[in-house]
Amino acid sequence: MKMKQCIFCMEWKEDKEFNREHIILEALGGKGDKDICLNVCTSCNSSLGTRVDASLLNQSITKYMRYKFKIRGKNGIPNPFKGIEVKYADTSIVGELKVDKEGKINGFRAKHQVLECNKEKLIVGPRKGFASYVNSKLNENGMNPVTEKELLENRIDFNEHKIPHVEFVEFPEEMRSQYLLYAFPTMLKMAYEYCFITFGEKYLKNPIAMNIRDFLIKYDYKKDTEYCSPTIASLMWISEEERKISLKMYIDNDNIWVQIVLWGMILANICMLEEVFEDEMKIDSGLSVEM
Numbered sequence: 001m002k003m004k005q006c007i008f009c010m011e012w013k014e015d016k017e018f019n020r021e022h023i024i025l026e027a028l029g030g031k032g033d034k035d036i037c038l039n040v041c042t043s044c045n046s047s048l049g050t051r052v053d054a055s056l057l058n059q060s061i062t063k064y065m066r067y068k069f070k071i072r073g074k075n076g077i078p079n080p081f082k083g084i085e086v087k088y089a090d091t092s093i094v095g096e097l098k099v100d101k102e103g104k105i106n107g108f109r110a111k112h113q114v115l116e117c118n119k120e121k122l123i124v125g126p127r128k129g130f131a132s133y134v135n136s137k138l139n140e141n142g143m144n145p146v147t148e149k150e151l152l153e154n155r156i157d158f159n160e161h162k163i164p165h166v167e168f169v170e171f172p173e174e175m176r177s178q179y180l181l182y183a184f185p186t187m188l189k190m191a192y193e194y195c196f197i198t199f200g201e202k203y204l205k206n207p208i209a210m211n212i213r214d215f216l217i218k219y220d221y222k223k224d225t226e227y228c229s230p231t232i233a234s235l236m237w238i239s240e241e242e243r244k245i246s247l248k249m250y251i252d253n254d255n256i257w258v259q260i261v262l263w264g265m266i267l268a269n270i271c272m273l274e275e276v277f278e279d280e281m282k283i284d285s286g287l288s289v290e291m
Helices: 042-057 060-068 129-139 148-153 173-205 208-220
Strands: 002-006 012-014 018-022 034-039 094-099 107-108 114-115 120-124 231-239 244-252 255-262 266-273 287-288
Touching: 018 042, 018 255, 018 287, 034 042, 034 148, 042 129, 060 094, 060 173, 148 208, 173 208, 173 231, 173 244, 173 266, 208 266
Parallel strands: none
Antiparallel strands: 002 012, 018 034, 094 107, 114 120, 231 266, 244 255, 244 287, 255 266
């Protein structure tokens, strides 16, 4: 029976209890054999996905970058505009953009609302639940409800649908700051796995690695809205967007660091070892994924 140790729970388990873990998350475009860590058990993989990976993946900025670069996940390409109200063309009607699983804007879902139009009230909204909404408004104004047939006979459709497109999205400073907070644990996990496949089992015994592992095992982005980093790290926004995510290792003052760049937007430098291993330190070309 072949056994191996999980690099997170540190338990020895049968080989069948492990799966292929992409260091650069599949939902971020991770692919290729070089990007694989085989020493994460299925239990930890699932738990880390829910508590740590989701910290980055569920943020609006991540969803927008996946939409922009058409990065598919298990459920397709996410809609980054969900919950964001925009106006339909040059009208007063507000709603949200619809995006299909291929990442293409394919419609507009109007919000339920009542507008003044030529001194009359115009009731608008998506088709689903529209009849009940109309009747609720009629009831509020002391009017009799209408049947589905009457509703269809009085419904107004736009003669020519206008499907909008998005050229540029600017993220406010508050959103940027929050994003760095939620992105860091996932980036730390990526750096930890990268160091393991570079140095092997001896890395797991290093004090910084132990601190990082303990942090990741306990962290839950839904509960830990504030936390202390288990190691020295810096994160900042940089200039231009690009279709690439990369990890690269380097030595500075006898410390080993991993530099991570997300889409040319976020730069992270994370101290992963406070000493260089005695044997010859070989820095490889790093990991990178182009979408």
